[in-house]
Amino acid sequence: MKFLRFISAGIGAAAIAATAHAAGGSLHAHEPEGGWAFEGPVGELDMASVQRGYQVYREVCASCHSMRLLSYRNLGEPGGPFYDPEYPNANNNPLVKSFAAQDEILSTEPNDVGDYDYRPARTSDPFKSPYPNDAAARAANGGALPPDLSVITKARHGGASYIYSLISGYPSEDVFSTREIPAEETPAAESEAEAEGEGAEAVDGGETEAAEAAAPAGPTSETVLKVSEIDSSHYDFSKYKGELVQPVGQYYNPYMAGDVSAQWRGDPRKTPPGGFLAMPPQLSDGRVSYLDGTEATVEQMSIDIANFLQWAGEPKQSQRKSTGLAVMIYLLIFAVLLWFSFHRIWRNVKH
Amino acid sequence: MSGHASTYEPKTGFTKWLDSRLPVVRLAYDSFVDFPTPKNLNYWYTFGGILAVCLMTQILTGVVLAMHYTATVDGAFASVERIMRDVPYGWLIRYIHSNGASMFFLAVYIHMFRGLYYGSYKAPREILWILGVVIFLLMMGTAFLGYVLPWGQMSYHGANVITGLIGAVPVVGDGIKAWLMGGPSIGNQTLQRFFSLHYLLPFMIAGVVILHIWALHVPGNNNPTGVEARKDKEGLKQDTVPFHPYYTVKDGFAIVVFLIIFAAFVFYMPNVLGHADNYIEADPLVTPAHIVPEWYLLPFYAILRAITFNIGPIDAKLLGVIAMFGAIAVLFFLPWLDTSKVKSMRYRPVARQFFFGFVVASLLLGWCGAANPDDPIIPMGSDKLVVSYTDANGNEATQTYEEYAAASTFRDQKMSEGVEATIAVEKAAAFRFVHLAQLLTLYYFAYFLVILPLLGLRENPKDEPASIHKAVLGHDRAAPAPAE
Numbered sequence: 117m118k119f120l121r122f123i124s125a126g127i128g129a130a131a132i133a134a135t136a137h138a139a140g141g142s143l144h145a146h147e148p149e150g151g152w153a154f155e156g157p158v159g160e161l162d163m164a165s166v167q168r169g170y171q172v173y174r175e176v177c178a179s180c181h182s183m184r185l186l187s188y189r190n191l192g193e194p195g196g197p198f199y200d201p202e203y204p205n206a207n208n209n210p211l212v213k214s215f216a217a218q219d220e221i222l223s224t225e226p227n228d229v230g231d232y233d234y235r236p237a238r239t240s241d242p243f244k245s246p247y248p249n250d251a252a253a254r255a256a257n258g259g260a261l262p263p264d265l266s267v268i269t270k271a272r273h274g275g276a277s278y279i280y281s282l283i284s285g286y287p288s289e290d291v292f293s294t295r296e297i298p299a300e301e302t303p304a305a306e307s308e309a310e311a312e313g314e315g316a317e318a319v320d321g322g323e324t325e326a327a328e329a330a331a332p333a334g335p336t337s338e339t340v341l342k343v344s345e346i347d348s349s350h351y352d353f354s355k356y357k358g359e360l361v362q363p364v365g366q367y368y369n370p371y372m373a374g375d376v377s378a379q380w381r382g383d384p385r386k387t388p389p390g391g392f393l394a395m396p397p398q399l400s401d402g403r404v405s406y407l408d409g410t411e412a413t414v415e416q417m418s419i420d421i422a423n424f425l426q427w428a429g430e431p432k433q434s435q436r437k438s439t440g441l442a443v444m445i446y447l448l449i450f451a452v453l454l455w456f457s458f459h460r461i462w463r464n465v466k467h
Numbered sequence: 468m469s470g471h472a473s474t475y476e477p478k479t480g481f482t483k484w485l486d487s488r489l490p491v492v493r494l495a496y497d498s499f500v501d502f503p504t505p506k507n508l509n510y511w512y513t514f515g516g517i518l519a520v521c522l523m524t525q526i527l528t529g530v531v532l533a534m535h536y537t538a539t540v541d542g543a544f545a546s547v548e549r550i551m552r553d554v555p556y557g558w559l560i561r562y563i564h565s566n567g568a569s570m571f572f573l574a575v576y577i578h579m580f581r582g583l584y585y586g587s588y589k590a591p592r593e594i595l596w597i598l599g600v601v602i603f604l605l606m607m608g609t610a611f612l613g614y615v616l617p618w619g620q621m622s623y624h625g626a627n628v629i630t631g632l633i634g635a636v637p638v639v640g641d642g643i644k645a646w647l648m649g650g651p652s653i654g655n656q657t658l659q660r661f662f663s664l665h666y667l668l669p670f671m672i673a674g675v676v677i678l679h680i681w682a683l684h685v686p687g688n689n690n691p692t693g694v695e696a697r698k699d700k701e702g703l704k705q706d707t708v709p710f711h712p713y714y715t716v717k718d719g720f721a722i723v724v725f726l727i728i729f730a731a732f733v734f735y736m737p738n739v740l741g742h743a744d745n746y747i748e749a750d751p752l753v754t755p756a757h758i759v760p761e762w763y764l765l766p767f768y769a770i771l772r773a774i775t776f777n778i779g780p781i782d783a784k785l786l787g788v789i790a791m792f793g794a795i796a797v798l799f800f801l802p803w804l805d806t807s808k809v810k811s812m813r814y815r816p817v818a819r820q821f822f823f824g825f826v827v828a829s830l831l832l833g834w835c836g837a838a839n840p841d842d843p844i845i846p847m848g849s850d851k852l853v854v855s856y857t858d859a860n861g862n863e864a865t866q867t868y869e870e871y872a873a874a875s876t877f878r879d880q881k882m883s884e885g886v887e888a889t890i891a892v893e894k895a896a897a898f899r900f901v902h903l904a905q906l907l908t909l910y911y912f913a914y915f916l917v918i919l920p921l922l923g924l925r926e927n928p929k930d931e932p933a934s935i936h937k938a939v940l941g942h943d944r945a946a947p948a949p950a951e
Contacts, residue, residue: 357871
C-alpha cells in the first residue's frame, strides 16, 4: 500500500503538468466519429487514409504549405504510407520515385557553368516548397505566412484532432451575409459628425479632406456572420447572440486560437470562441478524386489529411509503440523477479 | 568515504597489489557492498538510487544527442527533428532525454519531500542537505539551458523571460544579462553558449553527487524513525544490514518500477509533459499567448508572478525575482531554521500537519504557475457593462447595465444623437489565481521562517523509540505480519 502511494504521487505530478496546457479562447478540438485508429498504446495509423491524405496534401495543401522536414524517401520507409517490403530501400521504390519525379525543384548544386537548374526531384530531396522563402510566401498570401506542416500535429494542442476540427470546422455559408455599409456609418462620416458636434472647424476642414481621399479605397460592404446560427453537433453556439464582422481576407473558425472581441457586435461578456485565420475554407465535396475510389467528402478528406499529418509529424510512431510493448513486457518481468528476490533476501530480517 | 571501519580483505595477488597502491576496490566495497544501512528504510528512501539512474541516463543520452545536434539558430530546430527522423533510434534517445528531465525532477522532488518529512537535513547531515540543494540548483540551471536548445517558441521566449529576470537586478543586472546572452539580445551566440554550458553542468552535478554520497556515508543514512543507528558493535548489528544485497535488491526493484512509469511516458505519451508551442520554430517576432516554463519550474514561476506590489523602493518585478530565488535560498538555512531536536515527523504530530500543508501548497503553486494569474477561481458577482459617452455639458459620463440589450439600446440612442458611446466590461470582483498564489507564497515562506522555528520550541513531540531495532520490533507487534 505504501508503494501505491508513491505511484499516485507521480501521477499527481503528471496531472499538475497537464494543467500547463490550458488552451486559449478556442474550442476544444474533437475527434471524428469512431476516433482515431492510431490512438492508444497499440493503435496503428490507418495507412489507406494516410495515402489518401498525401493525395489531399499534394493537390490542395501543397500549393501554399511547405513540409520542409520531409523527404520523398520518407513515404517509402518502414512505417510510411507507401512502404513496400519488396523495396527495403525506399529510394528504389518506383511509386516513391514517381512522386518525386512529378515535382520540379531548383537544384541545390550548381551545374557546370555555376548556374542552378530546375530538375525533377529525387527521392532524397525534401518535399518541394511552394515558395522560395517566407517573404515570398507572405507576399502571396496577403501578409500571412502559411505554416510549415512537417510537425503541425505536434505543434498544436489537440494534434490530429485539431487539424480535423479546423479543416472541417468552418461555419457553413448560410450563416454569412454581405451588407452594404450605409454612408453615415462609415468611419470617416462618423468622425466628421463628431467634429461638427464639437464645433472644431479648423479640424473639421482637415478631416473632411482626409475622409474624401480615403472614401473610394474604403470597403463599401462587410461580411457578417450570425454566430448563434452556426450549426454544430459538437458545440452549442446559440448562446452567442450577435454578429461577427469578418475582416477582409480573414476567415472565422471556432477552432483557431485567437481573439475575436474586436470584431464582435454583441455582449462583450459572451465573445464567441475561436479566431480569424487567413486561410479560406479549402475543402468542398469532390475537391480531389481519390485514386482508390473513396468518396471525397469534406469529412473524409479532413480525416485523411489529419492522418497524413499525424504520420508526417512522427514517421517513427509505429516503431515507437512496438518497441514500447517489448520494453514494457521486459520491465514487468524484471520487476516481478526483483520483487521475489527482495522477499527472499529479506525473509529473515525484520524491517 | 565510507565512514566506517573497513572490512574489505583482498583475496587475490592482484587485488592485494592494487589495494596497497590505490584502494579503489576497498572504497567501492566499503561504500556499496558492506556499508551498514538502517534496516527500516521504506520505499521513500529508494529515490536516491533512482536519481543516480536518472543522472546517468541523461548524461548517456545527452552525449549521443550532442553528436547529432547543431547549435545554430538556423539549424537547431531542424537538427532535433532530424535526430527524431533519420538517426537510428534517435527518436528513442531524444524522447528518453526530454522525458528524462521530467522524471529526474519528479524523483528529486519526492526525494526532497522525504528529507523534509524525516528531518534528514538535521545534524549531523547539514552538509549533506546543503549539497543536495546545490544539486537541485544545478539541475534547474541545466534543465533551463537544455529547454532552450531545440529552439522552439517556448525555448526562445522562455529564455527571454528568464534572462529578463536577471536584468531586473539593480546595478549589475544588465551587465550579467548581456554576459549570459553573449550580446544585447538572444541569438546564435546565446544558443552556442547555452549548449556549451548545458554539456558542462551535468558533470558538475555528477561531481557534487559524489560529495553528496560522501557526506551521506560519513554519518550514515537517516531512517524513518530519525533515531541514529547505534555505533557499538552489537547495536550496529541489530540496527543495520549491509547495503548489498539488502538495499541493492530493494532499490533495484524500485528503480525498475520507476522505469516502467518512465517508459510509459517515453513510448506512449512522449510529448504530454512538453508544450506544443515548442514544436514551432523560434520566431522572435511572434510571442506565444502564454509563456509557461516546464512543469517542474511552475511553483517557482507562480511565486515570481505572485508579487504584484512594490515594497518601499523595491518594485514588484525585482521583489518577485527576490522571492523566487529566496524560495530556494531558504532551503540552505533549513537545518538551522528547524529548532526541533526530533528528526522524524512521525513523532511530531503538529509539525506533520503543517508539512502536509506545505506539500499541498507546493502542488497548488504549480497549478497557479500554469494558470493565467487573472483568471478567477471563485467569481464574486457577475461582470457588468459600462457605457461611456460624453454628456450634454461635454463631460465624460458612464452608465452601468446588467443586461446587454439595455446597454446597447442606450448606446445606440446616444449614437443617434451624434454622441460617441462605447461599451466596456467591468470585471466583477473575484478570487483569482494571483490571490491564491499570494496566499500560498506566504505559507511557503512562513513554513520555513515562522512555523518550523517556533514549533520546535513549543510542540510536545511523542516519545521516540530507543533504537531502530526496538522500533522494528514494535512495528511488527502493532501490526502482526503474516509469518514470513
